[in-house]
Amino acid sequence: MKRPQKPTGLIAGLAWADLRHEWVLSLCLCLAVAAVVGPLLLLFGLKTGTIETLRSRLLQDPRNREIRPMISRSFTPEWLDKLKADPKIAFLVPTTRSISASVELTSTAGSLTLEAQPSAQNDPLLTQNNATPPEENQCVLSDEAARKLCAKTGDELELTVKRLKGSSFEAGKTRLKISGILDPRATGRDMVYFHLSLLENIEQFKDGQAVPELNWKGAVPLAEPVFDGVVIGTDTPIDPVLKIKLTSGTGLSRLETLTADAQLTRLGYVLKNKKFISLISTKRAVGQDVLTTVSNRLRGKNALVLPWVHPLEIQLGEDITLLAFALPKADGLTVPWAQELPMGPDWRQIILPEDIRLTPDSLLTLVKEDRINIPVTQNNTIFSPGQFALIPPQLAGILNLSLRRNISWLPQADQFILKRRGYAAFRMYANTLDDVEPLKLQMEAQDIPVHTEAERIRDIRELDKHLGMIFWLIALGGLLGGAGSLMASLYASVERKRRDLGVLGLIGFTRGSLLCFPLYQAFFLTLGGWILALGFYTGMAALINRLFSSQLSTGESLCRMNFDHLAYAAAGVILLGQLAAALAARRVISIDPAEALRDE
Amino acid sequence: MIPKTAHVLSVRRLTHLRSQAGVHFQLMVPKMNLAPGQFVALVGPSGCGKSTLLDILGLTLKPQEIESFSITDHTGPIDLTALGHAELAGVRSKHIGYVLQTGGLLPFLTVRQNIALPLRLNRQKDLGPVDVIAQTLGIKEQLDKLPSFLSGGQRQRVAIARALVHKPEIVLADEPTAAVDELTAREIRDQFKTLSKKLNTTTIMVTHDRSLIKGQVDRIFSFNIERKTRKLTLSTLQEVKTL
Numbered sequence: 001m002k003r004p005q006k007p008t009g010l011i012a013g014l015a016w017a018d019l020r021h022e023w024v025l026s027l028c029l030c031l032a033v034a035a036v037v038g039p040l041l042l043l044f045g046l047k048t049g050t051i052e053t054l055r056s057r058l059l060q061d062p063r064n065r066e067i068r069p070m071i072s073r074s075f076t077p078e079w080l081d082k083l084k085a086d087p088k089i090a091f092l093v094p095t096t097r098s099i100s101a102s103v104e105l106t107s108t109a110g111s112l113t114l115e116a117q118p119s120a121q122n123d124p125l126l127t128q129n130n131a132t133p134p135e136e137n138q139c140v141l142s143d144e145a146a147r148k149l150c151a152k153t154g155d156e157l158e159l160t161v162k163r164l165k166g167s168s169f170e171a172g173k174t175r176l177k178i179s180g181i182l183d184p185r186a187t188g189r190d191m192v193y194f195h196l197s198l199l200e201n202i203e204q205f206k207d208g209q210a211v212p213e214l215n216w217k218g219a220v221p222l223a224e225p226v227f228d229g230v231v232i233g234t235d236t237p238i239d240p241v242l243k244i245k246l247t248s249g250t251g252l253s254r255l256e257t258l259t260a261d262a263q264l265t266r267l268g269y270v271l272k273n274k275k276f277i278s279l280i281s282t283k284r285a286v287g288q289d290v291l292t293t294v295s296n297r298l299r300g301k302n303a304l305v306l307p308w309v310h311p312l313e314i315q316l317g318e319d320i321t322l323l324a325f326a327l328p329k330a331d332g333l334t335v336p337w338a339q340e341l342p343m344g345p346d347w348r349q350i351i352l353p354e355d356i357r358l359t360p361d362s363l364l365t366l367v368k369e370d371r372i373n374i375p376v377t378q379n380n381t382i383f384s385p386g387q388f389a390l391i392p393p394q395l396a397g398i399l400n401l402s403l404r405r406n407i408s409w410l411p412q413a414d415q416f417i418l419k420r421r422g423y424a425a426f427r428m429y430a431n432t433l434d435d436v437e438p439l440k441l442q443m444e445a446q447d448i449p450v451h452t453e454a455e456r457i458r459d460i461r462e463l464d465k466h467l468g469m470i471f472w473l474i475a476l477g478g479l480l481g482g483a484g485s486l487m488a489s490l491y492a493s494v495e496r497k498r499r500d501l502g503v504l505g506l507i508g509f510t511r512g513s514l515l516c517f518p519l520y521q522a523f524f525l526t527l528g529g530w531i532l533a534l535g536f537y538t539g540m541a542a543l544i545n546r547l548f549s550s551q552l553s554t555g556e557s558l559c560r561m562n563f564d565h566l567a568y569a570a571a572g573v574i575l576l577g578q579l580a581a582a583l584a585a586r587r588v589i590s591i592d593p594a595e596a597l598r599d600e
Numbered sequence: 601m602i603p604k605t606a607h608v609l610s611v612r613r614l615t616h617l618r619s620q621a622g623v624h625f626q627l628m629v630p631k632m633n634l635a636p637g638q639f640v641a642l643v644g645p646s647g648c649g650k651s652t653l654l655d656i657l658g659l660t661l662k663p664q665e666i667e668s669f670s671i672t673d674h675t676g677p678i679d680l681t682a683l684g685h686a687e688l689a690g691v692r693s694k695h696i697g698y699v700l701q702t703g704g705l706l707p708f709l710t711v712r713q714n715i716a717l718p719l720r721l722n723r724q725k726d727l728g729p730v731d732v733i734a735q736t737l738g739i740k741e742q743l744d745k746l747p748s749f750l751s752g753g754q755r756q757r758v759a760i761a762r763a764l765v766h767k768p769e770i771v772l773a774d775e776p777t778a779a780v781d782e783l784t785a786r787e788i789r790d791q792f793k794t795l796s797k798k799l800n801t802t803t804i805m806v807t808h809d810r811s812l813i814k815g816q817v818d819r820i821f822s823f824n825i826e827r828k829t830r831k832l833t834l835s836t837l838q839e840v841k842t843l
Contacts, residue, residue: 016687017708021708504706505689506660506704507692507762508690509723511685577734593692594660
């Protein structure tokens with residue numbers, strides 16, 4: 001005898017027919033479910049909508065993702081580049097010292113003193129407030145500043161930067177085009193955003209220096225050669241007392257006496273006119289002033305005092321690598337250059353071994369540090385005594401300096417210029433709100449206190465958590481009540497239908513299939529209740545959002561649930577209905593088909 | 601081992617003891633073999649064991665002792681003593697029809713749906729027999745009504761239609777005319793009998809109304825009641841020739 005197949009569809013149809021037959025009762029049950037679920041949906045929608053609106057406002061407003069150091073320190077470009085590479089960071093631009101933060105802009109309507117900030121491409125504060133980041137000759141104004149200057153995008157303004165020299169002011173001026181005006185929400189202050197290079201120029205001018213590209217006059221921060229030690233030629237040995245005299249207050253420390261062989265190895269030349277050749281070196285670089293001090297301290301001893309630079313590993317062109325020594329002008333040495341050389345082409349000379357021939361304008365660079373590339377001219381009358389190069393001490397000192405400081409060579413002026421060491425601060429934006437707190441901790445771990453909106457973000461999160469807990473408690477109470485009501489109704493329904501269920505059993509429905517009867521009914525009732533609840537929620541949510549529309553921006557809603565939330569809620573309600581029906585289903589199993597015969 | 605037989609229902613040596621408050625009632629059925637198409641009456645006073653036997657024959661009560669109990673369909677005899685709940689439900693759906701005192705119709709289904717229920721339960725897609733049997737029983741006009749809109753006689757006809765529509769081997773009718781007037785009862789009996797014969801269905805009708813069955817049934821079974829002791833009553837099924 002084969003086991004009968006479960007008439008699943010038939011039982012579902014019978015369950016539905018029964019509900020339809022008692023439609024008033026069924027509607028009441030659906031309304032009971034909707035009465036519990038509807039307000040819960042509304043509550044959840046309000047919770048989600050409110051938190052999402054606050055969160056999205058936090059997200060949309062880049063100020064909430066801004067991280068600013070609260071101290072002024074010299075942040076090197078290398079350090080900033082490394083920081084910028086962090087995936088948690090969306091944007092970073094270094095800022096100059098506060099000396100450059102105050103500028104004056106003049107329009108046809110008048111002048112205004114503003115606070116200047118650097119910007120760059122992809123600056124979220126600008127791009128998310130409808131302004132295009134400025135190029136070098138452009139600026140972006142805050143809404144307030146634009147209002148006061150009666151300026152609009154595309155207008156030209158005159159930038160005036162002032163500095164105090166003696167008792168009078170000097171001004172640097174240039175014209176800038178407005179590339180954008182920020183939305184009012186970005187800031188309420190009088191702000192102007194410049195390209196970083198312009199702000200650097202302003203800082204440079206305020207420091208008293210010239211800015212040739214803007215034709216602003218001032219001093220040029222020329223690079224000065226630095227040396228690693230002093231070569232001293234004397235007729236008598238340097239006694240300990242003299243050594244102390246020479247090292248005291250000069251920064252020089254280590255003294256060694258050089259033999260002729262050692263001279264060639266350490267200096268690149270041999271001094272024959274002096275009996276004793278000593279090298280006093282230092283790990284710190286020293287300037288020309290130390291040479292003068294040493295010369296003064298050796299006055300009357302007929303001593304020779306020459307600058308010394310630790311041999312430099314240089315590259316010429318693309319394939320010549322060799323050591324370079326500083327060759328100073330001195331008695332007994334054949335040197336093609338004078339002792340005092342003006343900064344310019346005379347500094348860029350080089351003596352090479354006889355077998356090396358340079359092409360004109362070959363570039364010299366340091367192997368260790370390739371930031372500086374300068375053309376050098378080979379001296380074709382004198383050749384190096386070994387497989388090394390000889391260069392003027394001024395050039396060696398400059399190359400030595402480039403190992404320690406960022407310098408550049410200006411081809412037009414043929415000058416070596418000191419570049420900035422670092423930046424006083426930076427403007428940084430985290431990628432997401434969630435990245436703000438880790439970045440804050442990361443900065444603080446490096447002893448950089450920063451200002452963030454982390455506390456505000458944390459407050460929102462706390463609110464979300466607490467609202468969530470309250471919601472779930474209310475939801476639990478409501479759902480338990482609803483489930484209890486549904487369970488009682490289904491149980492009572494099974495009791496009322498014992499005879500009918502007994503008849504079905506007598507006709508041949510198995511207990512297993514009859515067990516599905518209350519489960520199907522619970523499904524239809526909870527589904528109906530869910531649809532009613534959804535209708536209630538949709539209407540109420542629309543009403544709430546409409547009532548508060550004046551406080552909401554486009555796309556924002558105070559009461560909102562996404563499809564996933566609704567799907568989960570539907571699944572939860574139906575599952576709870578099934579659990580409530582389980583007791584009734586259990587009761588069905590106890591019904592004996594013979595009851596149908598007896599009841600008759 | 602079920603012997604090959606021409607009987608559609610075969611019961612041998614059935615014993616079932618019922619106890620209540622220390623008083624025992626024992627039903628015994630030495631032998632009950634029914635042929636296809638027979639119209640059989642089961643008569644006896646209240647408490648003689650009619651209902652207990654009907655429960656056993658309706659596969660809703662398992663007898664305590666039974667030598668053999670089978671229903672034979674076109675494939676052969678089915679041993680009913682070794683089947684579980686689900687299989688017994690399967691046998692009920694295919695091979696047995698029921699007519700209860702007041703019809704036992706499902707109030708939430710129309711007459712048509714009530715009659716069609718055994719067909720749909722047996723996964724028969726052709727519901728044509730519903731109209732045919734309704735026509736035969738004179739209830740075609742009532743097909744789309746709910747049972748609550750029918751008279752007592754119409755309900756019983758619907759119940760008969762539902763019991764016979766899937767052409768079961770056996771129909772158990774428990775006082776099918778108890779709730780209708782005498783004239784209607786006779787009409788129902790005649791229709792029931794004619795239809796059973798036509799469909800070759802064996803019908804076991806329990807009744808108190810001896811006049812209703814007099815000369816109208818093929819076989820009559822009654823109960824011989826003996827009080828063995830103060831606390832034990834023995835009821836033995838026996839076939840009688842006349843009432």
